[in-house]
Amino acid sequence: MAKTILIVDDSASLRQVVSIALKGAGYDVIEGCDGKDALAKLNGQKVHLIISDVNMPNMDGITFVKEVKQLPAYKFTPIIMLTTESQEAKKAEGQAAGAKAWVVKPFQPQQMLTAVSKLILP
Amino acid sequence: MNLDQALKTYIEESRELLQEIEDGLLRVEQEADTADTVNAIFRAAHTIKGSAGLFGLDYLVAFTHGVESVLDRVRDGSLGIDAELVALMLECRDHISALVEHAAEGAMTATPELDAGGQTLTTRLNVYLGKQPPATTPAAPEAVEARVEASGGGRVGCDCWHISLRFGRESLRNGMDPLSFLRYLATLGDIVSIETLTDALPAAADMDPEQCYLGYEIKFRSDADKATIEGVFEFALEDSQIHILPPRGRVADYLDMIKALPEDDLRLGEILCRVGSLTEHELQEALGAQAAGAQAEQGEATEPAPIGDILVGAGMVQPELVDAALDKQKQTREHRAQESRVVRVDADKLDRLINLVGELVIAGASTNLIAQRAGMADLLEATSTLSRLVEEVRDSALTLRMVQIGATFSRFQRVVRDVSRELGKEIQLVITGAETELDKTVVEKIGDPLMHLVRNSMDHGIEAPDARVARGKPAQGTLRLNAYHDSGSIVIEVGDDGGGLNRQRILDKAIERGIVQAGQNLSDQEICQLIFEPGFSTAAAVTNLSGRGVGMDVVRKNIEALRGTIEIDSVEGQGTTIRIRLPLTLAIIDGFLVGIGGSSFVIPLEAVAECVELSEADRAASRDRHYLNLRGEVLPFLRLREVFDVDGLPPRRENVVVVQYGKQRAGLVVDELMGEFQTVIKPLGRLFGHIRGIGGSTILGSGEVALILDVPSLVQRTSEREGRALAPPHALSVQ
Numbered sequence: 001m002a003k004t005i006l007i008v009d010d011s012a013s014l015r016q017v018v019s020i021a022l023k024g025a026g027y028d029v030i031e032g033c034d035g036k037d038a039l040a041k042l043n044g045q046k047v048h049l050i051i052s053d054v055n056m057p058n059m060d061g062i063t064f065v066k067e068v069k070q071l072p073a074y075k076f077t078p079i080i081m082l083t084t085e086s087q088e089a090k091k092a093e094g095q096a097a098g099a100k101a102w103v104v105k106p107f108q109p110q111q112m113l114t115a116v117s118k119l120i121l122p
Numbered sequence: 123m124n125l126d127q128a129l130k131t132y133i134e135e136s137r138e139l140l141q142e143i144e145d146g147l148l149r150v151e152q153e154a155d156t157a158d159t160v161n162a163i164f165r166a167a168h169t170i171k172g173s174a175g176l177f178g179l180d181y182l183v184a185f186t187h188g189v190e191s192v193l194d195r196v197r198d199g200s201l202g203i204d205a206e207l208v209a210l211m212l213e214c215r216d217h218i219s220a221l222v223e224h225a226a227e228g229a230m231t232a233t234p235e236l237d238a239g240g241q242t243l244t245t246r247l248n249v250y251l252g253k254q255p256p257a258t259t260p261a262a263p264e265a266v267e268a269r270v271e272a273s274g275g276g277r278v279g280c281d282c283w284h285i286s287l288r289f290g291r292e293s294l295r296n297g298m299d300p301l302s303f304l305r306y307l308a309t310l311g312d313i314v315s316i317e318t319l320t321d322a323l324p325a326a327a328d329m330d331p332e333q334c335y336l337g338y339e340i341k342f343r344s345d346a347d348k349a350t351i352e353g354v355f356e357f358a359l360e361d362s363q364i365h366i367l368p369p370r371g372r373v374a375d376y377l378d379m380i381k382a383l384p385e386d387d388l389r390l391g392e393i394l395c396r397v398g399s400l401t402e403h404e405l406q407e408a409l410g411a412q413a414a415g416a417q418a419e420q421g422e423a424t425e426p427a428p429i430g431d432i433l434v435g436a437g438m439v440q441p442e443l444v445d446a447a448l449d450k451q452k453q454t455r456e457h458r459a460q461e462s463r464v465v466r467v468d469a470d471k472l473d474r475l476i477n478l479v480g481e482l483v484i485a486g487a488s489t490n491l492i493a494q495r496a497g498m499a500d501l502l503e504a505t506s507t508l509s510r511l512v513e514e515v516r517d518s519a520l521t522l523r524m525v526q527i528g529a530t531f532s533r534f535q536r537v538v539r540d541v542s543r544e545l546g547k548e549i550q551l552v553i554t555g556a557e558t559e560l561d562k563t564v565v566e567k568i569g570d571p572l573m574h575l576v577r578n579s580m581d582h583g584i585e586a587p588d589a590r591v592a593r594g595k596p597a598q599g600t601l602r603l604n605a606y607h608d609s610g611s612i613v614i615e616v617g618d619d620g621g622g623l624n625r626q627r628i629l630d631k632a633i634e635r636g637i638v639q640a641g642q643n644l645s646d647q648e649i650c651q652l653i654f655e656p657g658f659s660t661a662a663a664v665t666n667l668s669g670r671g672v673g674m675d676v677v678r679k680n681i682e683a684l685r686g687t688i689e690i691d692s693v694e695g696q697g698t699t700i701r702i703r704l705p706l707t708l709a710i711i712d713g714f715l716v717g718i719g720g721s722s723f724v725i726p727l728e729a730v731a732e733c734v735e736l737s738e739a740d741r742a743a744s745r746d747r748h749y750l751n752l753r754g755e756v757l758p759f760l761r762l763r764e765v766f767d768v769d770g771l772p773p774r775r776e777n778v779v780v781v782q783y784g785k786q787r788a789g790l791v792v793d794e795l796m797g798e799f800q801t802v803i804k805p806l807g808r809l810f811g812h813i814r815g816i817g818g819s820t821i822l823g824s825g826e827v828a829l830i831l832d833v834p835s836l837v838q839r840t841s842e843r844e845g846r847a848l849a850p851p852h853a854l855s856v857q
Contacts, residue, residue: 010165013132014173020125049297053172055165075332078297078357084168084190100296101357106175106183118306118354119297 003048003120004028008038008064009082010056018051021109026122035059035067044073048120051112052099053082054090062090062097069098078119082107125177129225132173136222139166143215147208156203163211164193170218174225181232182221185240188247189214201250210250214243245596249548249587281369282314282341283351286437288322290361293334298358300334307354311344343369352401359403365437368399373440380446388454390429393447394439404438411436469562472522479512479519480802486512487799487823513800525565527605527614528556533569534576538601541580548587548598549580555605560612564684564704568614571677575616575700576601578674583620583698593695595619608703611686611728617699623692625649632658650690654678685817687783687834713801713820713830716779717794719768722828724801724820725790729781729833733795736776748843750789752780758840759789765815765836781833788840790831803830815839 005027007018012033019029030047032038034056050068054061061081068074079099083091091102103115146163150156167190174182189211195201217239224236232240285307289300307313319337323329344351348366355364368376379397391409394400408429415427430444486509493501531553542549584590584599591597602617625646632638632652644652652658656675681688686704705711705726713724740750749758757780763772778789801820810816817832 009172011132011135011169011173013128013135014169014176016128016131017125017173017176020128055168057162057165076294076297076299078299078302082172084172095360098296100298100360105172108178109176115357117309118357119299119302121302121305 002026002028003122004030004046005049005051005116005120006030006032006038006042006047007051008032008035008056008061009051009053010034011053014053017109018112021113022116025113025117027116035061035064038064039067042068042071042074047074047077049116050074050077050079051082051103051116052079054094061099062093065094065097065099080115080119129177132177133222133226135173136170137219139170140215140219140222142166144212147211147215150203151205151208157197160193160197160203164190164197167193167218170222177225178230179221179225181237181240182218182225185214185221185244186218188244188251189218192247192250195250207250210243210246214247217243245598246591249597282343283311283369283372284365284367285340285342285351286338286363286365287340287355288319288337288363289334289358291333291335292361293358295332296361298361300336300338300358303355303358304338304340307340307342307351310346310350310354311342314341314343316340347398349398349401352403366401367437367440372399373443376443377446380443380450383450388451390444390447390451391433393450394433394443399439399443400433404433404436408432408436408438467522476519476523479516482512483516483800483802484821484823487801488825489823491823516800520561521559523562524559525562526556527558527560527565527568528553530565530569530572531556531603531605534572534603537573537576538580541577542599545580546586547580547584549584549601550598552600552602553604554602558605558607558612560605560704564612567680567684568702568704571680571702572603572614572616574674574677576603579616579618579620579698579700583618583622585621602699611703611705614702614704615699616702617697619697622694622696622698623650623653623690624694628652628658647690650692651688653690654688685832711801711803711830713799714779715796715799715822715828716762716777716790716792717796718762718766718792719770721766721768722796722822722826723762723792724799724828724830725779725781726817726830726833727798729783731780731782731787734778734780734789736778736791741776748840750778752789755787757787757789758843759791760836760840761791762831763791763793765839781837783834783837786837786841788837790836801828801830 005022007015007022007029008031009015009018010033015031015033019031022029030041032041035052036059038050038052039059052061052064056064059067065079065081068077068079078101080101080103081091081094081099082105083094083102084105094102101115101119103112143163143166146159146166150159150163153159167186171183171186171190174180174186192201192207192211196203196207201207217236220239221232221236224232287300289298290296293300304313304316317339319339320335322335322337324335329335342351348368351366352359352364355362358364376397376399380393383393383396388396391400391405395402395405411432412427412429415432430448433439434441434444486505490505490509493505534553535551538549538551579601580599584601585593587597590599600619602615604615604617606613629638629644629649629652632649632655633640635658637652637655637658638644654674654677658675678688681702681704684704686702689701689703690698691701692698711724712727714727714730716723716725734752736750743750748760749756751757757778759778762768773793776791776793777795778791779795780787780789799822803818804820806813806816806818814835815832816829818830820828820830822828
């Protein structure tokens with residue numbers, strides 16, 4: 001069975017492109033448009049990897065990561081943060097919260113695939 | 123779903139976000155607490171940029187990046203938001219909108235017009251960033267290295283990368299599954315063998331199943347470079363210990379590469395990084411260990427452990443590579459030491475040497491003359507060899523006095539910074555030609571005039587930032603200092619991209635001050651030169667800014683004292699370039715000896731273009747006019763016999779020496795051409811200082827004194843005469 005990835009970002013187009021790339025590589029993808037929405041989407045279902053933006057309305061990425069890490073079901077789920085080069089501080093904050101991997105925005109779909117495949121192979 | 127659809131979504135989404143930005147910007151001024159609104163605007167810009175990257179719309183990314191950076195500073199409170207910034211942001215929003223619509227048509231690159239618009243806005247945005255935003259650092263260049271070709275005969279068993287991994291205890295909880303990394307590693311090459319180390323495993327009772335206790339020793343065969351292999355474990359680097367040692371074959375390659383490195387002043391770590399045997403991350407770690415070690419041992423005041431030992435000890439590189447890199451460093455250092463072997467000499471000693479060489483030149487000329495008179499072929503040959511050598515000695519003695527102008531130029535960095543701040547203008551200084559060499563005395567004396575010119579350009583030339591922007595120029599003004607050699611002189615330029623000279627105002631002022639008469643016909647260059655007239659204060663005349671007592675006439679006087687001249691190139695609205703032309707050296711020149719009556723005169727050879735005979739026809743035709751036809755060109759000339767009031771009648775045949783200064787040419791009519799001759803300039807006494815047309819004197823081999831002509835002032839006289847054909851001729855007399 002294909003592995004499932006949750007992508008959380010407030011940009012619908014970013015989610016679309018990333019999921020096209022990930023689906024093409026053989027992953028299943030669920031999308032969330034912000035932290036709150038993503039938590040609702042997770043709802044206990046098995047997810048192998050989470051990709052989350054930092055800046056989002058309603059619930060930002062850092063809070064979202066902290067919340068996810070509280071949930072026993074996702075204790076071992078790797079999380080990739082989407083940071084920008086101007087946000088070194090955010091990257092450190094994300095790592096402290098439990099998101100150990102990161103991809104710097106703006107990125108090419110291939111870069112995302114590489115980062116994902118270091119953490120889980122399809 | 124496909125990418126086209128995603129792009130459509132992106133365009134739709136961007137339009138909505140742009141609307142949000144606009145609403146936010148219009149709202150933000152009325153709000154007391156702007157944090158939420160600013161955040162929303164930032165997020166919108168950020169999203170537009172982030173997704174643009176995914177579609178490869180680099181021009182959108184680049185422009186939006188600047189906007190985002192400014193917003194980021196507003197967000198963290200280091201920049202206040204005011205009406206002006208809102209207006210700029212609205213313009214930027216419109217530009218992003220234009221770019222998005224452009225992208226909607228499927229374009230992958232921006233049009234030149236869009237680019238230009240973006241550039242202007244980016245310049246204005248940079249003002250808020252206080253500096254040029256650092257260009258987004260490209261990914262570290264991948265080590266370029268030749269692939270190791272298998273040398274046939276099957277693979278050698280041990281020629282593999284050796285990777286030793288000790289994952290952090292928390293790895294599993296962080297979602298970093300060691301197995302995933304190993305699987306990914308396998309996509310880069312073959313894992314030849316893997317040994318799992320279980321010695322860290324505690325007794326079953328103490329074991330926490332959620333922790334990672336395992337380590338691995340891996341033999342890995344791959345063509346990938348070290349940085350790529352390290353990249354596999356990128357996300358685990360922080361909590362884990364990872365050592366990667368290259369295969370044997372690689373070590374030899376690295377050794378070759380170290381030897382082939384250019385001789386830059388590199389640190390040991392940098393050398394190893396450069397060839398790819400050490401990764402950036404490893405170097406940082408080793409440097410950290412070195413600093414920590416030094417701190418721990420502070421009490422004993424020991425030297426910190428050498429970085430090479432740390433690297434080898436930590437198993438990051440092989441010892442032979444460290445040795446090779448150290449050798450390389452030593453070799454470079456020795457080479458350096460040889461290069462910079464410099465002797466410091468007292469300037470006075472140098473001056474004495476130059477003086478002696480000058481005397482030698484004169485004595486050589488005298489010997490030459492005697493040899494010619496005696497008509498002894500052997501002696502003539504010997505003296506010609508001697509003069510050639512003396513010439514060489516002279517040239518190399520003169521180069522001893524040459525210094526680069528760079529040091530003088532770079533002093534102005536500080537001046538420009540301070541003065542521009544004082545004036546509330548933004549001015550950058552661009553220096554070129556800093557390596558141009560000129561005589562030390564000239565360098566010392568050029569400082570003050572240059573300072574005047576630079577301050578003048580900043581004060582009156584370059585406009586205030588808002589005036590510049592209104593004229594469509596970048597807010598930051600540019601001041602240029604440039605130096606170069608040009609046919610026997612050195613040229614120093616002070617240029618600005620300011621308002622340029624306003625001819626009419628200069629002329630009006632000059633007439634008002636009685637410097638020129640109304641109705642007098644002046645060339646453009648002459649009008650510009652008026653600013654150097656004594657009594658013409660540019661400060662009061664051209665702008666309302668109060669002057670700082672910068673008398674431009676003093677500048678011209680100083681330059682002329684160095685046998686130099688000043689030219690001005692100015693385009694109104696675009697800027698002014700002031701060009702100072704100076705002789706290369708003050709002491710010795712190559713001269714061209716001419717005779718008039720019984721006197722000899724020297725014309726500096728670099729000014730001589732050609733010599734022609736004054737034909738009978740020209741002579742007759744030019745009896746009462748002062749120009750002749752030189753191959754279809756009008757050549758004004760001066761009869762030196764008249765200029766210097768030399769007694770006696772002209773001989774039957776006269777010659778014309780065509781001299782050139784800058785772009786102007788003139789003919790000097792003389793009796794006799796006596797040929798090239800090198801000569802030492804002896805300054806004229808102060809008594810003769812006011813005489814125009816004479817630059818100095820020299821002693822000939824015969825012991826006679828010859829006067830050195832000042833070509834610039836003679837050339838100027840011919841053109842003055844052209845302009846004022848009716849004015850009575852000046853006469854100069856030499857006693």
